[in-house]
Amino acid sequence: MKDFTYYTPTEVVFGRRSEERIARLVRRYGGTKVLLHYGGGSAERSGLLASIRSQLAAEGIGCVELGGVVPNPRLSKVREGVALCRAEGVDFLLAVGGGSVIDSAKAIAYGIPYDGDVWDFFAGQAQAEVCIPLGAVVTIPAAGSEMSNGCVITNEEGWQKRGYSSQLARCRFAVMNPERTFTLPPYQTACGVTDILMHTMERYFSPEVDMTLTDAIAEALMRTVIDAAPEVLARPDDYRHRAQIMWAGSLAHNDLTGCGNVGDWATHHLEHELSALFDVAHGAGLAAVWGSWARYVYRTNPARFARFAVNVLHVENDFTDPERTALAGIAAMERFYRSIGMPTSIPELIGRPATEAEIVEMARKCSLDGSSTEGSFRELDRADMEAVYRLANGGN
Amino acid sequence: MKDFTYYTPTEVVFGRRSEERIARLVRRYGGTKVLLHYGGGSAERSGLLASIRSQLAAEGIGCVELGGVVPNPRLSKVREGVALCRAEGVDFLLAVGGGSVIDSAKAIAYGIPYDGDVWDFFAGQAQAEVCIPLGAVVTIPAAGSEMSNGCVITNEEGWQKRGYSSQLARCRFAVMNPERTFTLPPYQTACGVTDILMHTMERYFSPEVDMTLTDAIAEALMRTVIDAAPEVLARPDDYRHRAQIMWAGSLAHNDLTGCGNVGDWATHHLEHELSALFDVAHGAGLAAVWGSWARYVYRTNPARFARFAVNVLHVENDFTDPERTALAGIAAMERFYRSIGMPTSIPELIGRPATEAEIVEMARKCSLDGSSTEGSFRELDRADMEAVYRLANGGN
Numbered sequence: 035m036k037d038f039t040y041y042t043p044t045e046v047v048f049g050r051r052s053e054e055r056i057a058r059l060v061r062r063y064g065g066t067k068v069l070l071h072y073g074g075g076s077a078e079r080s081g082l083l084a085s086i087r088s089q090l091a092a093e094g095i096g097c098v099e100l101g102g103v104v105p106n107p108r109l110s111k112v113r114e115g116v117a118l119c120r121a122e123g124v125d126f127l128l129a130v131g132g133g134s135v136i137d138s139a140k141a142i143a144y145g146i147p148y149d150g151d152v153w154d155f156f157a158g159q160a161q162a163e164v165c166i167p168l169g170a171v172v173t174i175p176a177a178g179s180e181m182s183n184g185c186v187i188t189n190e191e192g193w194q195k196r197g198y199s200s201q202l203a204r205c206r207f208a209v210m211n212p213e214r215t216f217t218l219p220p221y222q223t224a225c226g227v228t229d230i231l232m233h234t235m236e237r238y239f240s241p242e243v244d245m246t247l248t249d250a251i252a253e254a255l256m257r258t259v260i261d262a263a264p265e266v267l268a269r270p271d272d273y274r275h276r277a278q279i280m281w282a283g284s285l286a287h288n289d290l291t292g293c294g295n296v297g298d299w300a301t302h303h304l305e306h307e308l309s310a311l312f313d314v315a316h317g318a319g320l321a322a323v324w325g326s327w328a329r330y331v332y333r334t335n336p337a338r339f340a341r342f343a344v345n346v347l348h349v350e351n352d353f354t355d356p357e358r359t360a361l362a363g364i365a366a367m368e369r370f371y372r373s374i375g376m377p378t379s380i381p382e383l384i385g386r387p388a389t390e391a392e393i394v395e396m397a398r399k400c401s402l403d404g405s406s407t408e409g410s411f412r413e414l415d416r417a418d419m420e421a422v423y424r425l426a427n428g429g430n
Numbered sequence: 431m432k433d434f435t436y437y438t439p440t441e442v443v444f445g446r447r448s449e450e451r452i453a454r455l456v457r458r459y460g461g462t463k464v465l466l467h468y469g470g471g472s473a474e475r476s477g478l479l480a481s482i483r484s485q486l487a488a489e490g491i492g493c494v495e496l497g498g499v500v501p502n503p504r505l506s507k508v509r510e511g512v513a514l515c516r517a518e519g520v521d522f523l524l525a526v527g528g529g530s531v532i533d534s535a536k537a538i539a540y541g542i543p544y545d546g547d548v549w550d551f552f553a554g555q556a557q558a559e560v561c562i563p564l565g566a567v568v569t570i571p572a573a574g575s576e577m578s579n580g581c582v583i584t585n586e587e588g589w590q591k592r593g594y595s596s597q598l599a600r601c602r603f604a605v606m607n608p609e610r611t612f613t614l615p616p617y618q619t620a621c622g623v624t625d626i627l628m629h630t631m632e633r634y635f636s637p638e639v640d641m642t643l644t645d646a647i648a649e650a651l652m653r654t655v656i657d658a659a660p661e662v663l664a665r666p667d668d669y670r671h672r673a674q675i676m677w678a679g680s681l682a683h684n685d686l687t688g689c690g691n692v693g694d695w696a697t698h699h700l701e702h703e704l705s706a707l708f709d710v711a712h713g714a715g716l717a718a719v720w721g722s723w724a725r726y727v728y729r730t731n732p733a734r735f736a737r738f739a740v741n742v743l744h745v746e747n748d749f750t751d752p753e754r755t756a757l758a759g760i761a762a763m764e765r766f767y768r769s770i771g772m773p774t775s776i777p778e779l780i781g782r783p784a785t786e787a788e789i790v791e792m793a794r795k796c797s798l799d800g801s802s803t804e805g806s807f808r809e810l811d812r813a814d815m816e817a818v819y820r821l822a823n824g825g826n
Contacts, residue, residue, distance in 0.1 A: 035673060037445025042438055048689070049433025246657070247674045247681075250650035258643045277431060278643045281689065285643075290686075293444070293677065 035244045035294045042288045044181045045207040048281065050273075052209045053082070056128075056171060057089035063167055063206040065126025067096035069119050071139045072130040073103040077173060082130065082214065086171070098122045103131065106309050106316070107138040109189045112152055115142035119166070127168035129205075132226075133177020133316075136170045137185035140203040143168050156187055156196040165202035173214045175280040176226030176317060178233055178287025180208035188310060194399070195310040208284065212276040220267050224374040225317025227263045227279060230286045231256055232320045235342075236299050237292030239331075239411040243338060245294030252291040253345045255282050260346070263374050300409030301327045304422060307396035312384045321376035322383040325368045326425035329361070331412040336360045338411075380427045393423040431640045431690045438684045440577045441603040444677065446669075448605045449478070452524075452567060453485035459563055459602040461522025463492035465515050467535045468526040469499040473569060478526065478610065482567070494518045499527065502705050502712070503534040505585040508548055512541035515562070523564035525601075528622075529573020529712075532566045533581035536599040539564050552583055552592040561598035569610045571676040572622030572713060574629055574683025576604035584706060590795070591706040604680065608672040616663050620770040621713025623659045623675060626682045627652055628716045631738075632695050633688030635727075635807040639734060641690030648687040649741045651678050656742070659770050696805030697723045700818060703792035708780045717772035718779035721764045722821035725757070727808040732756045734807075776823045789819040 047055055060068060068090060070083070077083045078101075090097045100115050119127070119142060129139035143166040145152030154160035170180040179185060184199040218226070238252045259282045265275040285291065304327065305319040312319075332339045340356040343349035343363020347370070352358045368378045377383040388396075397419035400408060404416040414422065443451055456464060464486060466479070473479045474497075486493045496511050515523075515538060525535035539562040541548030550556035566576040575581060580595040614622070634648045655678045661671040681687065700723065701715040708715075728735045736752040739745035739759020743766070748754045764774045773779040784792075796804060797812035804810050810818065 035445070035670065037447055038442075040442040040444065043441075045439075046434075046436040048436065049431070051433055244670050245673065245677075246670075247651065247654045247677055250654050251647050251681075254646035254650040255643065258646050261642070274431065274640050274642075277641065277690070281641075281643055285647075294673070 036242055036296055038293050040289055040293055041201055041204070042181055042290075044205045044288075046181070046210065046284065047207060048210045050211060050213060052211050053085065053171065056086055056209055057093040057095060059169060059207045059209065060090065060095055060126055060128060061093050063126065063169060065095060065128070065167070067098070067122065067124050068126045068128045069115065069122075069124045069139075069142070070097055070099045070128050070130065071103065071115065071135055071142070072099075072101045073132075073135050074101075076217065077130050080214070080217065082171070082173070086128070086130065098124060103135045103138045105134050106188045106195060106313060107134040107141075109153055109187055112138055112141040112145060112187060115139075116145035116152060119146050125166065127166055128171065129168060130171040130173065132172065132174025133179040133229075136172075136177070136179035136205070137187060139168050139170075140179070140185035141187050141198075142166075143203055144198070153187075153189060155198040156189070162198075162200050162202055165200075167206050168203065169207040169209070170205045171209045172280070174218060174222065174226060175215060175283035176229040178230065178283050180205050180210070181284040181288035186306070193310045195306040210280055210284070212273055212280045215276050215280060216271045218270070221318075221375060222315070223266060223270075224263070224376050225315045226283065227259055227374060228317035228321045228371065228376055230259055230279065230283045232301060232317075232324065233286040234291045235324070236302055237295050237297045238342065239298045239338060240292075240295035241410050242294070242296050243335075248291065248293045248295060249341075255286060255291060256346045258282060260370055267374060296410045298409050298411040300411075300414050303400055303408045304396075304419060307400045308380070308383065310399075311392060311396060314383055318377055318383055321371040321378060322380055323422065323426045325364055325378050326422050328364045328367075330418070330422050330425060331409070332360050332364065333357070334412040339363055380423070387427050388423065393420055393427065396423055432638055432692055434689045436685055436689055437597055438577055438600070438686075440601045440684075442577070442606065442680065443603060444606045446607060446609060448607050449481065449567065452482055452605055453489040453491060455565060455603045455605065456486065456491055456522055456524060457489050459522065459565065461491055461524070461563070461565075463494070463518065463520050464522045464524050465511065465518075465520045465535075465538070466493055466495045466524050466526065467499065467511065467531055467538070468495075468497045469528075469531050470497075472613065473526050476610070476613070478567070478569070482524070482526065494520060499531045499534045501530050502584045502591060502709060503530040503537075505549055505583055508534055508537040508541060508583060511535075511538035512548060515542050521562065523562055524567065525564060526567040526569065528568065528570025529575040529625075532568075532573070532575035532601070533583060535564050535566075536575070536581035537583050537594075538562075539599055540594070549585060551594040552585070558594075558596050558598055561596075563602050564599065565603040565605070566601045567605045568676070570614060570618065570622060571611060571679035572625040574626065574679050576601050576606070577680045577684035582702070589706045591702040606676055606680070608669055608676045611672050611676060612667045614666070617714075617771060618711070619662060619666075620659070620772050621711045622679065623655055623770060624713035624717045624767065624772055626655055626675065626679045628697060628713075628720065629682040630687045631720070632698060633691050633693050634738065635694045635734060636688075636691035637806050638690070638692050639731075644687065644689045644691060645737075651682060651687060652742045654678060656766055663770060692806045694805050694807040696807075696810050699796055699804045700792075700815060703796045704776070704779070706795070707788060707792060710779055714773055714779055717767040717774060718776055719818065719822045721760055721774050722818050724760045724763075726814070726818050726821060727805070728756050728760065729753070730808040735759055776819070784819065784823050789816055789823065792819055
């Protein structure tokens with residue numbers, strides 16, 4: 035069992051009336067001039083932004099705005115935010131949206147007080163020492179960025195998608211009203227569900243597996259999400275099941291489901307190259323590659339995959355043949371993904387097979403030109419990465 | 431489903447090497463002069479206090495000491511601590527021990543900056559507005575005070591045991607090394623296990639039961655603790671299972687297992703009168719009264735108790751008769767308590783039946799002279815409380 039640190043200082047305010055408290059939360063955490071940061075038009079159309087603006091004005095909190103954050107949030111927008119916040123004297127960032135907006139806000143928060151270029155953190159050339167405080171109003175449950183210590187940004191020069199993590203950018207608060215997720219399109223809902231599950235699975239498939247409480251909590255979370263997903267796809271305004279998914283999104287990525295484990299994260303990194311190259315939704319990319327990763331690595335610890343199959347997916351345990359149980363679990367997970375409209379291969383993801391050159395290029399970037407490996411459940415080198423991409427592409 | 435706030439800012443440092451970081455954590459959270467607060471001699475004998483003293487000295491952090499905290503920690507000791515800390519200019523409290531020591535430290539932390547008497551908070555006559563920061567080095571997993579917002583103090587005048595809760599006294603950090611729990615006597619281990627389970631059960635038996643993620647996590651935690659308890663009683667130095675219990679102790683009382691629910695807490699309040707009157711261990715008192723509480727209230731929602739029976743205690747579900755399943759679950763829980771050496775009645779707890787006068791007096795105090803009720807799963811008035819005590823005393 036790995037020693038661990040568990041640090042989740044974010045004050046979560048969850049429920050139907052949570053949004054009434056946004057401006058007071060900003061005030062409590064020291065904000066006097068806010069950057070209101072958001073994505074497209076849905077937060078405007080729903081009236082959420084208008085409500086926040088009037089709340090902030092009533093509290094006497096200044097506000098400048100920067101919208102237009104896109105999925106796989108861009109470095110150029112982050113740089114724009116840094117410049118704007120410096121010019122306007124912003125002292126608090128308020129992200130309204132999902133993981134892309136929150137991640138963009140985190141990157142801006144690092145960038146404002148930093149002397150150099152903010153990409154330095156993502157390129158591994160600098161460590162942040164300070165960070166502007168931020169809070170989140172979550173409208174898309176998926177990335178869990180509202181309670182996580184990480185953020186992922188895409189640099190348009192070379193389409194590099196890279197993450198940076200530190201405790202500094204943990205949100206001071208996260209406001210979560212499941213009603214806001216009623217209007218999410220089915221595909222986006224399913225992508226979120228996939229991301230939430232994968233955040234848990236990346237931690238669950240660990241080379242160290244003796245923290246049984248962590249396992250049991252992770253399995254409980256995965257079962258709950260798998261159970262809730264078809265309910266909200268059938269009835270988008272099902273508050274109860276929307277709430278399960280929303281809360282699971284935070285707990286799946288605030289480290290609770292990994293205490294004592296060593297995370298794997300190979301699937302995430304394989305996916306980052308897919309979404310960097312093809313600009314696909316992160317959740318869909320994860321679903322497209324996970325089954326192939328699983329079939330490639332499961333023999334490292336078939337018992338672990340058998341446990342996953344039985345405890346998460348209710349697969350009948352073949353006690354005489356853990357490998358058979360393991361494979362049945364992988365197949366059941368892929369059936370679940372397909373049942374919620376997610377792809378389970380690269381051709382389903384991008385509408386055609388990837389070319390061999392694209393596969394080679396993704397593995398090259400993922401392995402940093404072959405200098406680095408990914409994964410801990412089983413360590414994958416550049417050749418392994420190519421092999422997983424080929425499997426996901428329909429090969430053997 | 432109830433709207434909820436989830437706020438767990440405590441930095442948990444968990445594992446074999448966690449204790450090396452104590453002084454650096456004090457420093458990081460602003461401590462320059464510490465009150466080292468502890469109980470009896472075990473922390474001294476184990477060398478833990480000596481290690482902390484030398485760590486603090488090496489960091490240049492001043493230190494005064496106050497030991498002698500007893501189970502059901504006393505107001506007199508709290509007052510002594512407040513006076514000492516004021517005289518010595520202490521700016522950080524370091525509690526080394528279990529819930530009693532941490533609760534005593536929290537009360538001192540409230541008391542130092544307060545103009546009146548610290549009991550005012552517990553008597554409901556004042557709300558704390560500030561609080562000295564504190565950290566915990568946990569050696570007894572049970573109360574979960576290291577991550578909770580509450581503390582319970584016993585006033586020797588009238589033997590009143592009362593709690594006070596606010597976010598101010600959440601520990602800044604909690605250092606947890608499961609190895610420290612190897613030397614806990616079996617009875618104390620079992621009392622801790624009982625307290626951990628009851629913190630979860632108090633939240634699980636809720637009048638609102640539509641937060642399925644919370645349910646699933648609570649059940650996962652209870653199953654894990656019930657599974658680990660006999661292992662550590664058989665092999666006290668079983669790190670893996672000690673770790674499950676220790677981490678469960680924190681998660682059981684940091685609000686995770688109650689998100690969206692309305693807590694019941696009747697069993698806790700009934701027990702507080704038992705331990706105030708008879709000075710018994712809190713965990714043992716909970717085990718002594720829970721089964722009687724459960725049989726008194728289960729008809730309010732037999733399905734809930736049936737779910738508990740099946741999902742936590744692996745009782746066979748009688749689909750045709752939820753009440754039968756419910757009662758089988760209560761009996762199974764009591765068998766578990768007895769298997770770890772816990773009492774399941776008042777005579778087993780105190781060595782004789784309580785007198786009728788004692789029962790009447792406990793119910794009088796618990797109901798604040800009949801002016802107040804306890805419980806939410808089923809609300810208990812003074813007569814109900816007497817009835818539960820009588821059941822636990824061996825009556826009908």
